[in-house]
Amino acid sequence: MCRDYLRPALLIFASIAIGVVGWSGHVLLLPVALGFPVLWSIARTRSVAALVSAGYFLAASRGLPQGVAAFYSSDIWPGLLLWLGASMSFVAVHSALWTKNSGARPRRYLLAAVIMSVPPFGITGWAHPVTAAGVLFPGWGWWGVGFMTAGLASLVTRIWPAVAIAVAGLWLWSAAIWTDTKLPEGWRGVDLELGASLGREAGLHRHRDIIATVRNAASDGARFVVLPETALGFWTPTVARLWTSASGDTDVTVIAGATVLDATGYDNVLVSIDRNGGSILYRERMPVPGSMWQPGRFLFGESGGARADFFANPVVAIGASRAAPVICYEELIVWPVLQSMLHDPDFIIAVGNGWWTEGTSIVAIQRAAATAWAKLFAKPLVIAFNT
Template sequence: MCRDYLQPALLIFASIAIGVVGWSGHVLLLPVALGFPVLWSIARTRSVAALISAGYFLAASRGLPQGVAAFYSSDIWPGLLLWLCASLSFVAVHTVLWAGAARARPFRYLLAAVVMAIPPFGITGWAHPVTAAGVLFPGWGWWGLGLMTAGLAGLVTRIWPAVAVAFAGVWLWSAAICTDPKLPEGWRGVDLQLGASLGREAGLQRQRDMIATVGNAASDGARYVVLPESALGFWTPTVERLWIGAFSDGDARVIAGAAMVAPGGYDNVLVAIDRKGGRILYRERMPVPGSMWQPWRSWFGENGGAQADFFANPVVAIGASRAAPLICYEQLIVWPILQSMLHDPDFVVAVGNGWWTEGTSIVAIQRAATTAWAKLFAKPFVLSFNT
């Protein structure tokens, strides 16, 4: 009787530990997440598989309650509620697709992995183990993703110890030769520490401070300067004229986050500015569910919230190059980066506004995930965050 309870308890505690360590924000620790499918397959009952899934996901996304409380300036309870609700899709998918029969497990797990990578369930598909492909197979691109997929299937079979040993060997080899992707030539990502005021304080002095920041980066030789999500506040004709005038005598180009009012709500965008003018470069495909993307408003005839363009503009043209843009939340899920890579961009541009994540590992996880995907496809990348 004691053994009947001991094994499930150990599996659940192990899943929690894997979620904490694998998603700690250190890119080289991402392969720890590959322990989850092993535990999921070892579960003897569907209920234990559900608890293992819940332990892993809740541990991996542990920064959400505190972050939501900071975002809304509220107590911890709304964050806890959102944390639990966000876990439902992950737990439901892995519970429904769990199989007692060993033969069915590889197909069932791969189906769960695909379902959690694309909408609608992929909207909350955080902590996806496939993200570790960039650590294990840097530069292998789609072949590396294929090997990782085959390895995930192997981890839920009876030969999982052999697969795990093979992955461990590849992991050690990769760690020994690890190098981070380089910046695109002539690019500079600027990190800011302006807290909650970024995007909310849109006065003239703030715009001038941003212009000065870009000027300093350009004076060091950067031709393209990237500012974080929401750096410009709302994108208006007045803001556009101010920025164009500031760079009328130079060759620097600015890529910066902004918000643009749209019918029924607003778009979270990246804006490109040079001496010739400004233009909307990119509209975010997947804003943060709940705090930004609120599709239920339309059900009640209300407006507001950020709009989602799920599969729009996967790559954008910047000069003679093509970039894969990722804004904040898009760095935590799978399909935006893979959709962009289908178009073979020259590099990745990732921005975020993580002031509300202070005291959590969320921004570090975003950076680690972006680094891993860039390493997998051997793409240079530029990051810019506000904290």
């Protein structure tokens, strides 16, 4: 009887440890997440598979309750509810597709992996093990995605120990030759430490301070400067004129986060500004569910919330180059980056405003995920975050 409970308990504790370590925010630890499909496959019952899935997902997204409490300036209960609610789709998919039939298990797991990569379930498809492809197969591009897919399928078969040894070898080899991602020539990402005031304090003094920061970056030779999500606050004609005027005596192009508001809601965007004016460059495909994207409002005839463009504008043209932008939440899920890579952009732009994540590993995880995707496809990476 004791052994009947010991094995499931060990699997659950192991899944929690894998979620904590694999998603600690260190890019080279992402392959630890590949332990999850192994634990899922050796669970002997559907209920244990569900508990293993819950342990992994809740541990990987452990920063969410504290972050939500900070975002809403409330107690931790709303964050706990969102945390548990978001885990339901991950657990439901993996428990529904679990099977005792070892022959069918690889197909079932791959189906679960695909379902958690694309909408609607992919909207909360955080902590996806496929993200580790950038560590195991740097520079392999779509071949790396293919080999990672084959590896995930093999890890849920009886030969998983041999596959795990091969993965460990690739991991050690990659760690030994690992180099940081490169910036595109002439580009610079600017991190800010303005906390919750960024995007909310929109006075002239704040804009002038940020303009001065851009000028400092330009003085170092940058021709394109990237600022974090919502750096400009609301994008209005007045703000556009101010920044265009400030760009009048330089050759710098500024790529900055902003918010475009109208009567039905708002768009989280990146704008491009130079001496000739400013324009909307990119509209976020997947805003944060709950706090930003609120589809339930439309069911009750209400307006408001951020719009989700899902599969729109995967790449954007900036000068003679093509970039793949991802904003904040898009760095935690799978399809935005992979959709962009289908168009073979020249580089990736990853921005965020993570002031509300203080004390958690969320921003570090976003940076690690963006780095992993850039390494997988051998793309230069520009990162700009506010904390």
